[in-house]
Amino acid sequence: MPENTILGNVTSDVISDQQFEYMRLISQIMQDRKRGDKPVAYIRTYGCQQNVADSERIKGMLEIAGFEFSETVDDADFILFNTCAIREHAEDRVFGNVGALKSLKRKHPQIVIALCGCMEQEHIANKMYKSFPFVSLVFGTHSLHRFPQLLYHTLADGKRVYERDNDDKKVYEGIPVKRDGTFKGWLSIMYGCNNFCTYCIVPYVRGRERSREKSLILDEARQMISAGYKDITLLGQNVNSYGKTLADKPTFAQLLHEIDSIDGDYWLRFMTSHPKDCSKELIDTIANGTHISKHLHLPFQSGSDRILKAMNRHYDRKKYLDIVNYAKEKIDGVSLTSDIIVGFPGETYEDFKETLSLIREVEFTSLFTFIYSPRVGTPAAKMDDPISAEEKSKWFRELLDVQEEIAAKRCASMVNNTEKVLIESETGKNGELSGRTSGNIIVELKGDKSLIGTFQNVKITQARNWILKGELV
Ligand code: SAH
Ligand code: SF4
Ligand code: F3S
Numbered sequence: 001m002p003e004n005t006i007l008g009n010v011t012s013d014v015i016s017d018q019q020f021e022y023m024r025l026i027s028q029i030m031q032d033r034k035r036g037d038k039p040v041a042y043i044r045t046y047g048c049q050q051n052v053a054d055s056e057r058i059k060g061m062l063e064i065a066g067f068e069f070s071e072t073v074d075d076a077d078f079i080l081f082n083t084c085a086i087r088e089h090a091e092d093r094v095f096g097n098v099g100a101l102k103s104l105k106r107k108h109p110q111i112v113i114a115l116c117g118c119m120e121q122e123h124i125a126n127k128m129y130k131s132f133p134f135v136s137l138v139f140g141t142h143s144l145h146r147f148p149q150l151l152y153h154t155l156a157d158g159k160r161v162y163e164r165d166n167d168d169k170k171v172y173e174g175i176p177v178k179r180d181g182t183f184k185g186w187l188s189i190m191y192g193c194n195n196f197c198t199y200c201i202v203p204y205v206r207g208r209e210r211s212r213e214k215s216l217i218l219d220e221a222r223q224m225i226s227a228g229y230k231d232i233t234l235l236g237q238n239v240n241s242y243g244k245t246l247a248d249k250p251t252f253a254q255l256l257h258e259i260d261s262i263d264g265d266y267w268l269r270f271m272t273s274h275p276k277d278c279s280k281e282l283i284d285t286i287a288n289g290t291h292i293s294k295h296l297h298l299p300f301q302s303g304s305d306r307i308l309k310a311m312n313r314h315y316d317r318k319k320y321l322d323i324v325n326y327a328k329e330k331i332d333g334v335s336l337t338s339d340i341i342v343g344f345p346g347e348t349y350e351d352f353k354e355t356l357s358l359i360r361e362v363e364f365t366s367l368f369t370f371i372y373s374p375r376v377g378t379p380a381a382k383m384d385d386p387i388s389a390e391e392k393s394k395w396f397r398e399l400l401d402v403q404e405e406i407a408a409k410r411c412a413s414m415v416n417n418t419e420k421v422l423i424e425s426e427t428g429k430n431g432e433l434s435g436r437t438s439g440n441i442i443v444e445l446k447g448d449k450s451l452i453g454t455f456q457n458v459k460i461t462q463a464r465n466w467i468l469k470g471e472l473v
Contacts, residue, residue, distance in 0.1 A: 012170070185229045209238070241277050251282075264291075273297060295336075341372050349395070419460060
């Protein structure tokens with residue numbers, strides 16, 4: 001692809017040769033700084049798959065710079081925390097875990113400790129930079145493509161490097177990737193978010209929405225499929241608005257269909273889908289797909305129209321239920337999952353009951369449930385929030401109880417079915433494996449670990465809450 005292709009209002013750049021030169025220079029410097037036989041990096045990732053995908057690119061660059069990877073900080077020469085800012089709890093964990101590295105750095109001063117990711121919003125980045133003088137490198141999500149250069153300066157100049165860039169008009173291609181999995185993999189199709197839901201920090205830390213060029217996504221999908229990936233998840237904060245920044249405005253349904261047309265034995269998933277842009281065309285594409293999993297993760301956040309409006313979600317309960325009913329009608333055995341926020345500012349028990357009634361009506365297979373966490377800089381953080389934390393926790397537990405009942409009922413209805421299952425891991429219990437159905441439901445079964453990474457037909461024999469038990473057919 002030529003450099004600086006204009007894609008509508010966003011440009012797509014190939015990572016510069018200069019960055020590869022920095023990777024080479026880092027490898028030279030590390031020969032004198034490493035503690036063991038080879039330079040070792042420890043990367044810890046918090047938050048969503050977007051961050052996981054970013055960490056895989058950081059690992060790709062570090063691998064070219066000669067690093068091996070470790071699961072613990074003990075023997076690491078380079079330690080990086082890729083942070084998440086979505087809720088206070090996520091941030092607290094980062095503060096606690098970075099703080100714990102102080103004594104390691106004192107013992108081995110040549111170690112480089114770095115922070116990146118979504119916590120690099122101005123006020124937090126400043127706080128981290130000040131609170132942790134032993135952290136030598138801090139950079140935000142927009143500087144990922146310049147990571148080799150930043151690390152080189154940290155190593156070569158012996159000064160702390162602090163970089164917060166706001167460059168969200170570009171998509172960077174050609175960054176090397178070292179994927180964590182060999183049969184399950186992430187494929188980013190777009191970055192950023194334009195939706196500004198009033199509770200959410202993501203648009204502030206990830207910048208405006210920008211899509212990757214379709215031909216490059218298709219190339220990467222082909223490479224993954226021929227490398228043996230069996231479960232590929234397309235990533236974006238709102239995949240349904242894919243293509244809007246591209247010159248020829250392809251839709252997400254078109255992209256999905258074109259990837260689905262690639263031959264091979266694999267499943268195709270995507271997340272996250274925003275209900276406001278979820279088209280019938282998309283649901284028809286899933287229904288008619290060959291490889292597309294029969295799973296739709298469609299976060300509704302709240303069942304109350306009043307709260308949805310205050311959240312700036314741009315759909316109401318009726319529109320949500322219309323999409324869900326269309327999906328149920330078209331996609332045989334569709335598995336629906338969602339995200340929910342409990343205790344948004346101003347939410348009453350009456351509003352919350354609307355959320356409960358919606359989950360009863362839809363019968364989700366599983367839910368990701370969160371208690372509202374105020375984020376500095378978002379409009380919701382300034383709204384009146386009279387309900388106590390105890391009360392919100394009570395509602396939250398009520399929600400979990402209702403969902404447990406629904407999930408158990410749904411799982412029980414699958415007993416005696418034969419399902420195609422991707423075997424993913426050992427459960428840790430003697431001779432037991434764990435896998436997932438196309439609808440993303442966990443199935444446990446007896447089998448040999450050589451089956452990990454393969455598709456198997458499994459007869460469902462039992463349902464335990466939201467987990468299925470089965471036998472190889
Ligand atoms: N782009 C996705 C969501 C990404 S964040 C979408 O719009 O569907 C994942 C989930 O975190 C959100 O769906 C929401 O349920 C939750 N979340 C985001 N901000 C939050 C906050 N301030 N407090 C609690 N939960 C939050
Ligand atoms: Fe956050 Fe809303 Fe964007 Fe999702 S769509 S990332 S919840 S602002
Ligand atoms: Fe967290 Fe950033 Fe994802 S805030 S949820 S890691 S986009």
